[in-house]
Amino acid sequence: MLNYILRRVAYAIPISLGVTIFCFALVYLAPGDPLTRLLPDDATAETIALIKAAYGFDKPIPIQYLNWLGRALTGDLGQSIQTNRAVADEVLIALGNTIIISTAAVILAFTLAFVMGTVAAYYNGGVADRVATSVSVLGVSIPNYWFGIVLIIIFAVNLRWLPATGMGPGGSEGFSIWEWSSVKFAILPVLTMAMVPIGIIMRSTRSAVSEVLSQDFVQTLRAKGMGEAAVLRHAVRNALPGVLAVMGLQFGYLMGGSILIETIFTWPGTGSLLNQAILNRDIPVLQGTILVLALIFVMTNLAVDILQTAVDPRIKRG
Amino acid sequence: MTDNAYVARVENLEVKFVSRESTTKAVNGVSFTLKEGEVLSIIGESGSGKSVSMRALMRLLPSKAKIGGEVEVNGKDVLKMSGRELTRMRGKEVSMIFQEPMTALDPVYTVGDQIAETVMRHEGVSKEEGLKRALELLEFVRVPSAERRLKAYPFELSGGLRQRAMIAMALSCRPSLLLADEPTTALDATVQIQVLILLRKLQKEMGMGVIFVTHDLGVAAQIADKVAVMYAGRIVEMGPVRDLLRNPLHPYTQGMLASTVHGQDRNTDIEAIPGSPPDMRNEIRGCAFAPRCKHATELCRTTEPPETSPGEGRAVRCHLVSGMTGAEQDAPAYA
The missing domain is CATH 3.40.50.300 (P-loop containing nucleotide triphosphate hydrolases)
Incomplete structure (x- = not known):
């Protein structure tokens, strides 16, 4: 088992390196010169050369990459062109804000979807199944930004129960998950974020559990006198590896934040940060944010792989 | 009883x-x-x-x-x-054993757990006691190196061993x-x-x-x-x-x-x-085997044969045996 984990971790390293190469290459992939924003239009050739040397753009690309990678490994992701603040700090604050709503969305979506999917599979074709399936089809079909706007119109504009946007008066420093005055700002973004994963995870849970329930060993369980609760426990345990894989992907997406949702709710998370960085052509921020999010995604997949071997003995650890 | x-x-x-x-x-x-x-x-x-x-x-x-x-x-x-x-x-x-021991056992639980589960269910014993019983049962059905097999998953066993494990499970509570x-x-x-x-x-x-x-x-x-x-x-x-x-x-x-x-x-x-x-969704008239039977008579095709007992402990449903076909009364037509 330990061997297997070590091997999976080792596999994650080249993937992460690939991610860093892509992030670094963004500077060159993006149209236009990253320096044009820094320099006045009438800058002399000497000034350009000076700036280039200062940013290290005069060196060969592989050397630039290694320098950048070396700095990134020590936590230095450069400086924002827009605000001149350290990119690492900006990303960290934004990530913290995103994690507040995405963790809540993960907990809400995963438990609700798993329970509803299992119930739907057990009462295959019954009322509960039809309700759950409709909810899940709605979840994956409705655009979530539209859903977010509808929520704002209903709960913020018409009913005036919840605030429409922002993180509250204190911003991200003043936010506390233990105080209603803060939490109420997070509710609508969390609901909006949870909608799509609820639909997707419920569908995959339903199909996985109902597939298991149709297998021969379920009859064996009943033949040896197990009650329906025990039958369902076995079914869920069998369906878990497949569902975990889907959950892992959704977890990765949610942790990355959503540009659309965070923009609608002006939630200062990674999605908002990316949006601003794109609008301002702030390449270092873009690089840093994408790098951090991609690494989170890689680590999530790694965690799911390891979890799967823990719950499914058939995945060989050799 | x-x-x-x-x-x-x-x-x-x-x-x-x-x-x-x-x-x-x-x-x-x-x-x-x-x-x-x-x-x-x-x-x-x-x-x-x-x-x-x-x-x-x-x-x-x-x-x-x-x-x-x-x-x-x-x-x-x-x-x-x-x-x-x-x-x-x-x-x-009453216990049951099935045709395919691969699919009849839960793939993600060990053989020992699955046998122990039955014992625990019916005799209310602890998990430890259940596993002890499972080990005895595997030995009872002559599974070699039972101790190791107790912790094995079904896919790790051969077909014969799986079926033995299945039998051990079925016999765990001494069914009649x-x-x-x-x-x-x-x-x-x-x-x-x-x-x-x-x-x-x-x-x-x-x-x-x-x-x-x-x-x-x-x-x-x-x-x-x-x-x-x-x-x-x-x-x-x-x-x-x-x-x-x-x-x-x-x-x-x-x-x-x-x-x-x-x-x-x-x-x-x-x-x-x-x-x-015959297709069992359709109503069957007469003897169900008549269309495939080379000895079938008109009676076979119209009337269902009753059960008759031609000898000690024997029972058969066939007009030819019960001798109700008239002409072949003395001896079965196919003899």
């Missing part, structure tokens, strides 16, 4: 599968009894209703199945049992009736004989009643005390195993025996029964 000590008594059992499109009459009036320590083998081809009849004994059928008639296990009416009573009976008084649904069909020939010998031995040791469903006459001859031949949801012939196999009376039984290999010359053609079994 009643005075006559039947482990199982089935009277006029009927099973229908009802769906919106059609009604399939899988079992039409099956009756048999099984005494303590007796082995009954039910023989028939796919769709003859043999597996369904057996599952009806522990009501292990989907909800769309409608069961009629009488089913008693150890003198208790199975069809009147509540869900709770059923789960208490299953696995304790064991239902075996083609338990050797999916195994290699050599393993098959080992499992059969083991089953027979355990059956004698424990004095269980066994109902053994198979389509293999050779297997039935190995293990059974009496044999029931099923065709289209009915028992067409029943009797003590040696008697029935030596002197089959029903044309279907004869045809089945003629179509098996038993040391003929390699150049002789094996006789096959022409045609195929």
